[in-house]
Amino acid sequence: MLTRRHIRVKVMQCIYALIQSKDDSLQKQEKFLKVSIENTYTLYLLWLSLFVEIQKRASEQYRLSAKKYLNDTKQNYPNEEKFIKNGLLLQLGQNQLLKDELSKRKLDNWYLNEEYVKLIYKAIVESDLYDEYMSKPESSYKEDKELIIELFKNIIAPNDKIYEYFEDDKLTWIDDIPIVNTFILKLFKKAKGNESYGYFLPKLLKDDEDMTFANKLLSKTLLKNDVFEKEIEGKTPNWDKDRIAEVDSILLKMAICELLEFPSIPEKVTINEYLEIAKEYSTPKSSIFINGILDKLTKEYKKDGKLNKLGRGLL
Template identity: 50%
Template sequence: MINRRHIRVKVMQSVYAMLQSHNDDIIREEKFLKHSILKMYDLYVLNIQLLVEVQKLAAKKIALSKKKILATKEDLNPNNKFLNNKVINTFAESISIEGYIELNGLNNWEENEEYVKIIYDELQKSDLYKKYLDTVDDSYKVDKAFVIDFFKEIIAPNDKLGELFEDTMISWVDDIPFVNTWVVKTLSKQKEDVTFILSSLYKDKDDEEFVSKMFRKTVLKHKEYELDIEEKTPNWETERIAGIDMILIKMAISEFLNFPSIPTRVTINEYIEISKDYSTEKSSYFINGVLDKISKEFIENKRIVKIGRGLL
């Protein structure tokens, strides 16, 4: 499922796009934001389904080899360890995945079957694959360890696959690292003899509502928050502050004021971490300093009011 940090990143991207384009159609931009989050779930499912498609291709190759006129002993008695991989078979048998693919028309691997072959060929040439086939142990533990390494070492870092995803959906460019981590976590949590069911996209209703509320509050109040920032940065002209830094600080202020259950320190730490990936080298120090000053003043003036977990 999507976590709060990635939700913040998606909101940041939409706020940035809207302010940069001077677009005032907040409803349209919010729809695109939610759509891009939903499409990220497609990317997650496609990555899991790719494991199944590679296994299907391997099965076809083995079946064709058996039909050769001059079939070798190896062709007639192939090593079926990969075809019998218990983890991949769990995904192949999942009605949940099948239903999601059918409902959302995810025929990507049918339309781009050459990419399945690229991954299959790379897997076949790998030492990882050879070592797996030679492993006598037929346990679920071995199968799972192999699938995790297969994804981490061959699928996730494949540049051609990355280009395909980026061409398919522009917002996937920034989603790929998160989705890769998500898939690895899913693989790691798999247990033997347990039917695989796709989890919800959001942890709960609060996380889903967090998307719209954070986006709307930041966009509608961004001019007001800009004044708060100017007061705490007297030696900086607004134009000199990096665009992403300004948006992250505005989002943090919005979080201070509109989400009473989120502790102030948690908010500050989250935006510091996001800045390390999306802004300049020194941004994290700048953002930390500004937010520290603003939060202390807001608490003193009682503009920040926290309840429940937010008090921690």
């Protein structure tokens, strides 16, 4: 789920948090990093559980309307149970591995905050997407999942109340939301009607090396902070270090750390990754500034024999 770029962002956030809190405990930051990475998966699971609760809400509303013989023009569809029996929603709702994971992590957020489920469900049944879908008596699995994808893109994910809920719950989720949402859309698009339970519970990290990379990048950057700071100052003689944006400074130190401490990662990969992160998280001109400094340092390191790169490296 998480790429190396996402991991780099997590490390950047940890270092930034350390600077803001003035807490120089490496152990605390390593713990914060681990929790921050794991919380990304929690966010993913909460999104899936929201779909499960939406399906439950639809089932309950259908049961009540049938029992009370409610007259509602929005209910006059050729197949009133079509949304309830949506193939993708049923896959999620009947997924025992997902149920077990939610139970193990005690993720009953939507049960405790059912007003959000009601809010989203109301927006869904009032939408043109829902009306068009329900107007046809039958649908294929492909059409079922296309509806859920469109509802997620246009109604569920953009909902301000849901966004505020996630923001209030965990601050780091603000940066995780686009990552997780994009992953969910890709997962749903590739889903098939006969997927195993495990399909919807992918690994958070590709392998143990990713966590090793994260911890090493964090610890080496922090432990050699003064050394890397001097490297930057040497390439910015006309800049007071206080004038360099804090995020730029962090990204530069992380990039220098990768150049010198990670022989399996090609310098081009390192530079490109940090330029892309700078474009998203720092000032408009940051990527140009960072590129100039890293270009100078790379040439210097090659000349001095400090760049000992091996193999093709990993993103």
